[in-house]
Amino acid sequence: MTRTVYVNGSYLPEHEATVSIFDRGFLFADGVYEVTSVLGGKLIDFAGHAARLQRSLDELEMANPTTEEDLLEIHRELVRLNEIDEGLIYLQVTRGAADRDFAYPEDATPTLVLFTQAKSGLADNPMAKTGMKIISIEDQRWGRRDIKTVQLLYPSMGKMAAKAAGAHDAWMVEDGVVTEGTSNNAYIVKGNTIITRHLGHEILSGITRTAVLRMAQEAQMKVEERPFTMEEAKQADEAFVTSATTFVMPVVEIDGAAIGTGQPGDVVARLREIYIDEMRKAAV
Incomplete structure (x- = not known):
């Protein structure tokens, strides 16, 4: 067709x-x-x-x-x-x-x-059951990442670096802390607290990010918007990314280190369920 x-x-x-x-x-x-x-x-x-x-x-x-x-x-x-x-x-x-x-x-x-x-399987993506593996790379993009421009060559290079390493994606690191993924926002979970980079010129204000953080707070989860390091991420209980096409997707491995149990956790699974359910109801 x-x-x-x-x-x-x-x-x-x-x-x-x-x-x-x-x-x-x-x-x-x-x-x-x-x-x-x-x-x-x-x-x-x-x-x-x-x-x-x-x-x-x-x-x-x-x-x-x-x-x-x-x-x-x-x-x-x-x-x-x-x-x-x-x-x-x-x-x-x-x-x-x-x-x-x-x-x-x-x-x-x-x-x-x-x-x-x-794209069939957006809501029932099999990766939600197995989780993503990511690597870390240096963030070498321009300074106005809050503008959603078509300048996507470096994120493409990051995707290819992840592929070459046998991973699904890369998280970018600048001045020792995580900014975001190549095409998504990055999060870690410690206990009942969701931690993600605060907004600024360094990252894109994700539309899915905004919805997920609101839903997390409505579900009585604590949200901290602050920088975190890769070492902190490796010690997290859970990790995940959000974007318009992956929704809420668990991360189970970072630079070869298993996150938590090495399997998708309950917090991320619940957030994904809430997000998809609420977005279906509000869809136009």
Whole structure:
């Protein structure tokens, strides 16, 4: 089945979709993106993704080519046209096409593209039963990680380093403490306390992160937003990551050291259950 994608106001077969070679997303990574999950044909936490998109655009002084209401309808239409029951929608906004110049162009029209990916097993991911293995790498990204830009080469390098080491992902370390995973936020659990890096320019404010921390507090779990070291992580009772497509995913090994019992723990399992249940109820 050929996917239908969205490009600058038009729904097109994917093989007919094109973007200018002068687009600044291609030339400068001058663009931002969001990924919204779909469960049961409905969008998970769409309002959160739309709000973060606007923040990213504002931080880069980039115009928003659409309204939140229109964007919601585009998402829903792509779900319908591509018959997505479980999967994701990728959205990207760039500053648009212009002659190559480091200075922002004054008259470029933003580029807006969206496409779907069908992914069965988001809610029933087998890895939730076995857990992830991760490695640590030095965080060598630029300083504004709070903006969700398309500058993803170093995270890709981190994914490949993890793959080469026989692991699933990497946690990045800066000044001796963990920032985040290559495409997720990182957490450890000690007793009834969930510990994760505080927000700032160093990490992305995850939409799933926000929901999970709220749900954890509602479930009478203690939350500490502070830096933690890899050594502290290795001594934790449990560890996990969150993202729009993994939801809440246990981590059972860090740099070869087993976390807790070496099996997914009860706290993470409960958080995953709560998150998926609540998000299904709130989906649009």
